[in-house]
Amino acid sequence: xxxxxxxxxxxxxxxxxxxxxxxxxxxxxxxxxxxxxxxxxxxxxxxxxxxxxxxxxxxxxxxxxxxxxxxxxxxxxxxxxxxxxxxxxxxxxxxxxxxxxxxxxxxxxxxxxxxxx
Amino acid sequence: xxxxxxxxxxxxxxxxxxxxxxxxxxxxxxxxxxxxxxxxxxxxxxxxxxxxxxxxxxxxxxxxxxxxxxxxxxxxxxxxxxxxxxxxxxxxxxxxxxxxxxxxxxxxxxxxxxxx
Numbered sequence: 001x002x003x004x005x006x007x008x009x010x011x012x013x014x015x016x017x018x019x020x021x022x023x024x025x026x027x028x029x030x031x032x033x034x035x036x037x038x039x040x041x042x043x044x045x046x047x048x049x050x051x052x053x054x055x056x057x058x059x060x061x062x063x064x065x066x067x068x069x070x071x072x073x074x075x076x077x078x079x080x081x082x083x084x085x086x087x088x089x090x091x092x093x094x095x096x097x098x099x100x101x102x103x104x105x106x107x108x109x110x111x112x113x114x115x116x117x
Numbered sequence: 118x119x120x121x122x123x124x125x126x127x128x129x130x131x132x133x134x135x136x137x138x139x140x141x142x143x144x145x146x147x148x149x150x151x152x153x154x155x156x157x158x159x160x161x162x163x164x165x166x167x168x169x170x171x172x173x174x175x176x177x178x179x180x181x182x183x184x185x186x187x188x189x190x191x192x193x194x195x196x197x198x199x200x201x202x203x204x205x206x207x208x209x210x211x212x213x214x215x216x217x218x219x220x221x222x223x224x225x226x227x228x229x230x231x232x233x
Contacts (some may be wrong), residue, residue, distance in 0.1 A: 041225065043207065108161040
């Protein structure tokens with residue numbers, strides 16, 4: 001089992017460009033979480049998705065940020081018109097479906113470090 | 118709303134001494150509790166969890182944590198610290214009452230520094 005795969009590991013974007021971050025959950029997992037970590041800070045919840053559904057997006061900025069988890073393929077976190085303040089490490093985590101999602105630990109990817117120049 | 122507090126930004130311990138990293142939580146119902154560790158430029162690694170049963174939970178690398186419902190705490194402990202334990206530690210909670218819609222909420226993290 002390859003674990004949670006995030007790519008790219010490092011991403012550099014100029015202000016105003018778009019950033020696309022990808023997350024492939026562990027095999028058999030259908031729940032995906034995205035978190036943002038600013039330097040020297042903790043993890044901030046952004047969005048919780050199940051296949052084709054957004055369950056909780058209470059941590060997502062109202063503008064420029066969107067996330068999806070299609071029936072096929074990885075989950076995508078998309079940031080439009082990036083600004084310097086978007087520079088951070090973005091982590092994806094996954095957990096199995098159903099009741100197992102509650103008492104099973106989430107497994108994290110290595111993260112994507114976004115730098116906006 | 119659920120929340121986690123880690124009151125110490127940093128904990129300093131000498132190698133061989135016991136360590137404690139504090140965590141308190143707030144949920145409307147019953148909690149599932151987790152500890153993760155993060156090494157520099159890496160993702161989070163799972164250490165241990167409390168779901169139900171024995172209040173003392175043992176996890177990876179000799180770590181353990183004690184669930185205290187009355188104090189709403191889940192402190193991480195290790196009897197004898199190693200320099201290699203130096204890392205960033207995160208406590209997390211999930212509210213059982215919210216069902217499968219419940220997200221995992223993290224504390225702000227505690228940096229553990231173990232010195233010779």
